[in-house]
Amino acid sequence: MAQHQKPVLVIGDKNYSSWSMRPWIAMTAGGIDFEETHVKLRTEETKATILRHSPSGTVPALKLGDVVVPESLAICEWAAENSKTGPLLPVDSVARAACRAASAEMHSGFATLRKECPMDILARETCHPISDACRSDIARIEALWENCRHHFGAGGPYLFGHFTIADAMFAPVVSRFITYGVHLLPESADYVAAASHHPAYQAWVAGAKLQVETGI
Ligand SMILES: N[C@@H](CCC(=O)N[C@@H](CS)C(=O)NCC(=O)O)C(=O)O
Secondary structure, three states: OOOOOOOEEEEOOOOOOHHHHHHHHHHHHOOOOOEEEEOOOOOOOHHHHHHHHOOOOOOOEEEEOOEEEOOHHHHHHHHHHOOOOOOOOOOOHHHHHHHHHHHHHHHHOOHHHHHHOOOOOOOOOOOOOOOHHHHHHHHHHHHHHHHHHHHHHHHOOEOEEEOOHHHHHHHHHHHHHHHOOOOOOHHHHHHHHHHHOOHHHHHHHHHHHHHHHHOO
16 A cells, blocks of 8 residues: 555444444554545445445445455454554463454354344433343353453453453444443443443544434
8 A cells, every 4th residue: 555545444324333333443542544434324325335435345444545455353453453552452462362252253243132232322222122142142242251351351441451452343332232221240331331431432422423413
């Protein structure tokens, strides 16, 4: 990529696009200078517009010169390698493997939670019905978080102490737990509080509010 070209992150609506939120948070937490292109989701033109940016027909997509990286986890890995603010992956190789495993499990799993509790950052629901299958997804997430915090979390409030791509990958889950008022173990609730106060998370939420208020 030519040095003068800024990376461009193509994303969906900030209130709804959970896959877009992950790399945006990783790149923002990593202090990476990038431009963003917003594609409005759920319109007749959405698919054609996304395809103009990304051959996979999905967002997020990171444009690095004429190369397009159309997968959230790969973009988070790129952000970790190009972070200006410190490592977004643990330095220790065991912790790093656990961080990648947690990120990959999030990327490929928890389909029931994602379906039954779609991301809607600004909404607040008090009596959302949760199925047994969804409760099992939530229990697995809480166990995974507890395991990360227990083994690797001593240095800070995030899953691996300092902020990593695993926190970026789970940011939309944090938002879902807030939106749907999911009752959590105290340790999970502490993590949700810490993760949702990270400046990159807060900046994404502010962007979601702006998009909803202005109808853009
Ligand atoms: N595996 C992809 C999933 C991306 C994805 O499904 N994105 C949704 C939006 S959150 C999308 O682009 N949907 C296409 C559409 O709305 O037409 C990733 O991790 O980046």
